[in-house]
Amino acid sequence: MSAKGARRRKYVYDAESRLFTLFLAFFFGLPALLMPFTDGELRSRWENRPLAKFPSDIHRSGEASFFREIDAYLNDHFGFALEMNRIYRQIVFYVFHDSPTPRVTRGEDGFVFLNAHAPGKPFDAFRALCSLQVGDTVAAAAVDSWKHVFDFYAPRVSRVALLIPPSKPALYPEKLPLSVPRELRNTCAQYRARLSVPKAISDWGQSSGVRIVYPIDRFFKERFNGNFYPRENFHFSGASAHLLASLTLASLGIETPAVFDRFTLAKARNDMDQVIGFTRSSTFPSFDYTSFKTKRVFREPAGVLRYYRKATDFGTLNTGNPLSDRNALMISDSFGAFLVEHLAPGYRSLIYVNTNHLEQDEMALFFSEFIQTQKVDDLLFVFHDGAVGSRGRSLAAVLADVGRRWPVIGALE
Amino acid sequence: MVFSSVTFLFFFLPAFLLCYALLPFRNATLLLFSSLFYLWGEGVFFLVLIASVIINHLAGRQIASASQGHRRVALTLGLIANLSLLFYFKYFGFLVFDILGLTAFDPASVPHLPLGISFFTFQAISYLIDVYRRDARPADSVWDVALYIMMFPQLIAGPIVRYAAVARQIQRRTIHFNYAIHGILFFAVGLSQKVLIANNVAGVADGVFALPQASLDAALAWTGTVAYTLQIYFDFAGYSNMAIGLGLLLGFKFPHNFNYPYISQSITEFWRRWHMSLSSWFRDYLYIPLGGNRHGALTTYRNLLVVFLLCGLWHGASWTFVAWGLFHGALLIAERAGLSRALTLLPPGLRHAYALVSVCVGWVLFRAESFGQAGRFLEQMFFFSPGPASAPGMWEYVSTQQLFFGVLGVIAATPMARRVATRFITDRDLTVTRRAAHGGKARVATDLGFALVLIAICGVYIASGTYNPFIYFRF
Numbered sequence: 001m002s003a004k005g006a007r008r009r010k011y012v013y014d015a016e017s018r019l020f021t022l023f024l025a026f027f028f029g030l031p032a033l034l035m036p037f038t039d040g041e042l043r044s045r046w047e048n049r050p051l052a053k054f055p056s057d058i059h060r061s062g063e064a065s066f067f068r069e070i071d072a073y074l075n076d077h078f079g080f081a082l083e084m085n086r087i088y089r090q091i092v093f094y095v096f097h098d099s100p101t102p103r104v105t106r107g108e109d110g111f112v113f114l115n116a117h118a119p120g121k122p123f124d125a126f127r128a129l130c131s132l133q134v135g136d137t138v139a140a141a142a143v144d145s146w147k148h149v150f151d152f153y154a155p156r157v158s159r160v161a162l163l164i165p166p167s168k169p170a171l172y173p174e175k176l177p178l179s180v181p182r183e184l185r186n187t188c189a190q191y192r193a194r195l196s197v198p199k200a201i202s203d204w205g206q207s208s209g210v211r212i213v214y215p216i217d218r219f220f221k222e223r224f225n226g227n228f229y230p231r232e233n234f235h236f237s238g239a240s241a242h243l244l245a246s247l248t249l250a251s252l253g254i255e256t257p258a259v260f261d262r263f264t265l266a267k268a269r270n271d272m273d274q275v276i277g278f279t280r281s282s283t284f285p286s287f288d289y290t291s292f293k294t295k296r297v298f299r300e301p302a303g304v305l306r307y308y309r310k311a312t313d314f315g316t317l318n319t320g321n322p323l324s325d326r327n328a329l330m331i332s333d334s335f336g337a338f339l340v341e342h343l344a345p346g347y348r349s350l351i352y353v354n355t356n357h358l359e360q361d362e363m364a365l366f367f368s369e370f371i372q373t374q375k376v377d378d379l380l381f382v383f384h385d386g387a388v389g390s391r392g393r394s395l396a397a398v399l400a401d402v403g404r405r406w407p408v409i410g411a412l413e
Numbered sequence: 414m415v416f417s418s419v420t421f422l423f424f425f426l427p428a429f430l431l432c433y434a435l436l437p438f439r440n441a442t443l444l445l446f447s448s449l450f451y452l453w454g455e456g457v458f459f460l461v462l463i464a465s466v467i468i469n470h471l472a473g474r475q476i477a478s479a480s481q482g483h484r485r486v487a488l489t490l491g492l493i494a495n496l497s498l499l500f501y502f503k504y505f506g507f508l509v510f511d512i513l514g515l516t517a518f519d520p521a522s523v524p525h526l527p528l529g530i531s532f533f534t535f536q537a538i539s540y541l542i543d544v545y546r547r548d549a550r551p552a553d554s555v556w557d558v559a560l561y562i563m564m565f566p567q568l569i570a571g572p573i574v575r576y577a578a579v580a581r582q583i584q585r586r587t588i589h590f591n592y593a594i595h596g597i598l599f600f601a602v603g604l605s606q607k608v609l610i611a612n613n614v615a616g617v618a619d620g621v622f623a624l625p626q627a628s629l630d631a632a633l634a635w636t637g638t639v640a641y642t643l644q645i646y647f648d649f650a651g652y653s654n655m656a657i658g659l660g661l662l663l664g665f666k667f668p669h670n671f672n673y674p675y676i677s678q679s680i681t682e683f684w685r686r687w688h689m690s691l692s693s694w695f696r697d698y699l700y701i702p703l704g705g706n707r708h709g710a711l712t713t714y715r716n717l718l719v720v721f722l723l724c725g726l727w728h729g730a731s732w733t734f735v736a737w738g739l740f741h742g743a744l745l746i747a748e749r750a751g752l753s754r755a756l757t758l759l760p761p762g763l764r765h766a767y768a769l770v771s772v773c774v775g776w777v778l779f780r781a782e783s784f785g786q787a788g789r790f791l792e793q794m795f796f797f798s799p800g801p802a803s804a805p806g807m808w809e810y811v812s813t814q815q816l817f818f819g820v821l822g823v824i825a826a827t828p829m830a831r832r833v834a835t836r837f838i839t840d841r842d843l844t845v846t847r848r849a850a851h852g853g854k855a856r857v858a859t860d861l862g863f864a865l866v867l868i869a870i871c872g873v874y875i876a877s878g879t880y881n882p883f884i885y886f887r888f
Contacts (some may be wrong), residue, residue: 011439011664012587020593021434021662027865029427031419031872067453075419075878084876091873096814100877178808 034079043082048274051076089277099179100276107175112272113168114234115180123184126169126176129196129386130188138389139200145392146201149381150210152399158326158377161211163248164198165236165335165384166219171229192216197389213248214385227284232270235338238284239263245342252378254324254346263287271338292345293320304353307370308362313337313354317344324348329374331355331367332382333391339382351376367395368402414453416655417608417875425450433663440560440583443663450565451528458527461498462563468494469537470558473544477551484545491541499534502526507730529569531727533562535694540576542698549577557583566659570652572670572690579665586664594860596661601864601871603654608871610825611647613818614640620810622780626789630804634793636811638773641780643822646675649688668693675826678764679756680744680771691727695720713749718742728779733787737778744771 026033044051052072075081089100099106102122105113116124146162153160169176173188187194198214205212219240222228229240236244242261249256266286273279298315305311313334323346330336330343330352340352351374358366371379383391414421429446436442452459472491479487506523509515540561543549552558560583567574621629621637653670660667674687684692700720706713718739725738748756756764774791781787792798811819824830 010585013434013439013664014588014590016590017588017593018434020590021430021588024597024662025427025430025434027427027868028422028430029424031423031876032427065456067456071418071420074424078419078423078876081876084873085878088873088877092814096812096817098812098814178806179812181809182806183803 031079031081035077038077038079038081040077043076046082046274046277047085086278093276093278093280104272104275105177105180107172107177109175109231111168111172111175111231112234112276113176114272114275123181125386126180126184126188128390129167129169130173130184130191136195139195139197142197142389142392143200143204145389145396146212147204147208148396148399149392153371153379156372157379159211159252160379161213161248161252161381162201162205162388163244163339163380163382164201164212164214164388165240165244165339165382166198166214166216167236167384167386168229168234170196170216170385171219171223172231175231192220196385198385201388201392211251213244213251215244215247216385218243218247226265227282230270230282230284232280232282233272234275235271235335237268237271237338238286241339242285242287242342245339245346248343248380249323249346252346254326256323256346259291260289260323260345261287287342289341289345292322294318294341294344295320296341296344301351301374303373304370307366308353308355308358310357310359311353312357314352315340317341317347317350317352319344319348319350322346322348326377327351327375328378328380329353329371329376330380330382331371332380333384333387335384336382343380347378363394363398364402367398414450416652417604417612417871419875420453422872422875425453430662439663440556443564444556444560447560447563447565447568451563451568454528454569458525461502461527461530462533465495465498465533465537466555466559466562468498469540469562470552470555472541473551473558476541476545488541488545492538495534495537495541499530502530504726504730511730511732532567532569532571532573535573535691535727536576537562538698539573539694543575543577543580549580552580553584564665566656566663566665567667570649570656571688572653572656572668573694574667574690575694578668582665588662588664592661592664594857596658596663597864598860599654599658599661601658601867603651603656603658604871605867606647606651606654606825608651608874610818610822611644611651612874613815614643614822615648617811617815617819618644618780622782622786624805626786627801628804629789629793630799630801631793631797632807633804633810634790636807638777638790638794640811640815640819642675642773642776643819643826645776645779646671646826647822673826673828675769675772676765676828677768677772678761679748679753679768680741681748681753683768683772684741684745691724695724699723710750714746717745717749721745733778733781733784736784736787737775740775740778 055069092100103116105115169188202214263285300316327349475487617640650671672686677683703716721738721742725734
């Protein structure tokens with residue numbers, strides 16, 4: 001800069017403006033200032049994902065990708081991140097009556113539907129359940145798979161049953177909003193009237209005497225009875241889970257006394273917190289099973305982990321005053337955890353394992369050796385209506401190879 | 414870096430404001446942070462920006478110091494250097510694939526488009542021409558040229574600031590409290606336009622324009638077009654207002670870029686209200702040098718076509734952008750040739766409808782990936798050909814939130830809100846001011862409170878990581 005140029009330069013910045021600029025710096029910088037005090041672990045747990053790490057390879061600092069990684073780190077770790085995210089989601093949910101996440105559909109009257117089990121595939125869960133393409137062939141294949149499963153286990157354990165909880169789109173299709181593609185709304189509305197995979201399996205059960213509990217019509221009749229299937233939940237709970245348990249125990253010859261049906265209305269957290277991003281409590285019947293003296297031990301038996309590395313959702317319920325002296329093992333998807341407390345009074349001991357994260361290479365040993373070593377009377381499979389077909393197929397494929405590991409012992413009931 | 418990002422809003426901006434308020438070397442601080450701002454998004458392509466600064470500094474000095482005959486040569490060389498940079502990075506792929514049809518050419522070897530190259534190249538050209546015309550003295554140092562070209566508030570999406578307009582402010586400026594308050598108001602309003610309105614309607618527009626052509630019906634075509642019409646305005650006007658606001662905070666007065674363009678009653682009026690810094694750049698540096706309207710009707714029409722052909726190309730290297738430019742050029746010619754007189758016979762509502770529908774047709778060309786897609790949209794919009802039975806419902810693409818902010822956008826695209834604010838706030842403040850000596854402070858508190866609330870709401874939306882594309886960055 002020339003001396004002449006330097007002489008001509010003049011900047012006036014009065015104290016009031018300077019203070020105001022500093023105030024703005026503080027206002028905008030609050031999230032940065034609070035960053036060290038922010039609980040990243042909590043956000044990670046809430047959003048069910050690992051948070052971005054600060055890029056360590058500084059030698060890439062000339063690359064745009066390096067800065068993008070810093071962006072990702074700052075996005076995940078700035079102060080108030082979790083709180084601001086929750087406020088946003090509540091605004092979208094309560095003010096605009098929209099869903100705060102693409103995986104969830106917010107229906108009328110606050111009904112929520114999980115429309116995809118994996119991100120990036122919107123409405124896949126609805127398609128899997130309601131798709132028109134479930135014709136005779138697909139239904140027959142599903143029946144065939146479960147026939148293989150029952151053929152395998154029936155000679156090896158005392159009693160086998162398949163429980164199919166109906167899910168929300170099948171029960172409340174009229175609550176699906178207009179944001180759901182029209183053809184899916186139509187197919188879900190016609191779901192009960194059409195041949196569906198669970199219906200085909202249930203029909204086969206009735207005709208062959210195999211225990212299949214799929215109470216779609218009973219659920220449909222009860223669906224607006226209080227918060228029967230909590231509108232805030234993805235999974236069934238309260239009265240709907242209790243009804244399925246009652247019907248299951250009855251089908252297994254375990255009679256339930258009147259005290260089994262005693263309930264009070266109670267508030268509970270819903271199961272969609274980590275998907276919608278904020279806590280939404282709901283009120284529904286809470287059944288009082290205290291007279292049965294059931295105690296739950298989480299992550300027992302520990303031996304589950306030998307067969308199933310990623311197992312987290314499993315445990316044992318021991319009942320002091322059970323309705324039968326039998327022991328049972330419940331193999332399920334995530335719906336099992338919501339059913340187990342209602343089934344427990346029927347058994348002296350009930351082990352439950354959610355197999356959603358069971359790896360392909362673990363399946364053979366898990367479905368043979370693990371089940372064999374539990375020496376249970378009843379083996380209960382619980383898979384919801386949208387998954388029962390695919391679960392049957394994969395189970396049947398595995399069991400085709402494991403017959404030699406677990407020879408028939410002739411323990412028929 | 415995008416203004417409406419966590420990194421900018423919560424980290425970069427406060428750090429910059431802190432340094433700017435406390436450190437004595439304001440231009441150096443601004444230049445340093447501007448470098449970081451560009452480096453953050455573009456990495457090594459920062460060197461392109463540096464090359465532009467050096468070229469223009471040298472060319473500027475040559476133009477200023479050379480004899481009369483050589484000044485023109487220096488200007489020509491400077492312009493060629495600037496346009497070569499722009500051509501290589503922006504139009505090389507277009508030339509190879511779309512014009513020459515060299516399909517065997519490896520698409521991976523098409524150069525990356527550095528952010529905002531169209532903007533900073535036009536600013537640089539403005540510097541050279543202003544110095545050549547002696548509208549401005551050449552910059553004292555390369556640092557001043559660097560600051561003019563690289564200043565982060567307007568570096569990558571305008572407004573296009575003329576060197577003559579800002580040269581004095583680089584050397585002498587005053588930061589008043591009132592300017593700062595206005596600055597934060599502009600910034601907050603711009604941020605809201607971008608985050609609340611543009612981002613929300615962008616989801617609708619992108620969803621509809623991504624539909625297979627066979628799935629489109631008239632309702633969806635209009636929904637997508639209206640959504641895009643709102644998106645592009647609030648995206649760009651929002652960015653411009655943020656830039657103007659930041660400029661005021663730093664003591665710079667950048668030109669306004671939009672003046673409610675969608676209330677225009679003709680395309681001529683539209684271009685007086687839309688992207689005013691670009692249209693005045695084309696007028697002063699191209700249209701008038703070509704002869705403007707001084708050499709008869711035919712020459713004027715030719716000039717208009719040339720200007721709008723280049724205006725289309727400036728927006729993007731694709732035939733659809735060229736078509737958009739020519740479409741606007743053709744409408745301007747038609748209006749000059751007599752359509753304007755015919756329009757004056759119509760009631761204002763119909764004139765307004767003509768302008769708005771024409772603009773929407775233009776945006777379809779602008780947004781479409783191909784002429785086929787544009788044709789399908791226009792066919793559905795105007796000929797109401799029966800849509801497919803499987804066409805998705807409109808509500809599959811428009812949520813309540815998007816509808817709310819879309820309607821808010823329609824209102825905010827008119828001066829209605831400003832008139833209401835004037836009626837109920839400014840008039841009241843004036844009354845208060847007359848009654849009490851401290852009435853002005855009440856106004857400051859109202860403005861500041863309004864701005865901070867808007868920023869907080871936008872912060873919540875930004876923090877949630879909602880959809881956040883910036884359209885004009887790539888121009």
